Amino acid sequence: MEAPRSRRVGILGYGQLGQFLAQQLLARGPPLGLTLAWVWARDGASLGGLPPALRLLDLGLLPSTGVDLVVEVAHPCVAQEHGEDILGHADFMALKVTMTKSPQSFRAQGWLRERVAAAVASGTRTVLYEGPLRPLCPLAPNNVNTMAAAAVAAPGLGFDGVTACLVADPSVPDWHVVEVEVTSVGDKGRCLSVTSIRRNPAGPGAVTGSATLGSFWSSLQACTGHGGCVRLC
Structure with missing residues (x-):
């Protein structure tokens, strides 16, 4: 029986959450059927710690990457400017948490x-x-x-x-x-x-709570493809 194809995941943003998800995908993703396809950041220089093959420097190239799922953990303007285009090629998770803070x-x-x-x-x-x-x-x-x-x-x-x-x-x-x-x-x-x-x-x-990291990782594993809709978690 042929094994199911691994889902290719792209990450928009490489701050605390983006780095965490990239690390999880690289270390734990393959047995779960998840592969890190690329990471994009507004400041491309911040991707220096990643292998060149995992750096997406131009979002216009997204359709050619064969990505199945895009996780947005960047500035809200990224979703506003590019969300519609991304939904045309992959599932798109809008993953944000807001709390009363210091x-x-x-x-x-x-x-x-x-x-x-x-x-x-x-x-x-x-x-x-x-x-x-x-x-x-x-x-x-x-x-x-x-x-x-x-x-x-x-x-x-x-x-x-x-x-x-x-x-x-x-x-x-x-x-x-x-x-x-x-x-x-x-x-x-x-x-x-x-x-x-x-x-x-x-x-x-911190803008993001500690428990939110695990929540994002669990949501990413649970997202199996939903026809280009936006998922909230």
């Missing part, structure tokens, strides 16, 4: 950057934003992806119906905390409410 862990844009700087200076717990999710996404694209995944998973609410609350808290320097509250429609304030809290250990100032 002020140093936020990568804010625009006016939110000033709020984060003020939170760092004050040394006190600060609510950076509370309101509809949609306007927050471009202000903290690296930090609101759990919220964005919830909005996609709940199409009845979407980005305008989901309420986002982003908190900078110096008392949790090495944790990322996500609290999800689901509330049903009730009468006179009496309604069903379910709350879950997740605490993910993280290095001081």
Whole structure:
């Protein structure tokens, strides 16, 4: 009986997560039917530690690489600029996690950057934003992806119906905390409410929690091909 073909995996981004996934694919991928096809990074110089055959220097060459699965762990602008093209040739995993963090862990844009700087200076717990999710996404694209995944998973609410609350808290320097509250429609304030809290250990100032690394690796193994759709985890 012919063995199933190994799935070729491409990685967009070579930061903490990209390096971890590349190492896992090289060390543990073959017995699982996974092969590292290439790694691409906005800064091609960062790929110097990889063999030349594993460096994809031009995303325009992606169709010729025979890749089956593309994992995006780069800046959000990469998915925005190239996601549609990638879906035409391979499955595409949008793998992002956002948590309430210490002020140093936020990568804010625009006016939110000033709020984060003020939170760092004050040394006190600060609510950076509370309101509809949609306007927050471009202000903290690296930090609101759990919220964005919830909005996609709940199409009845979407980005305008989901309420986002982003908190900078110096008392949790090495944790990322996500609290999800689901509330049903009730009468006179009496309604069903379910709350879950997740605490993910993280290095001081890190954007990605430690447990997220294993989560990404498990998701990559479970993705067997889904016809060019986007997978959330």
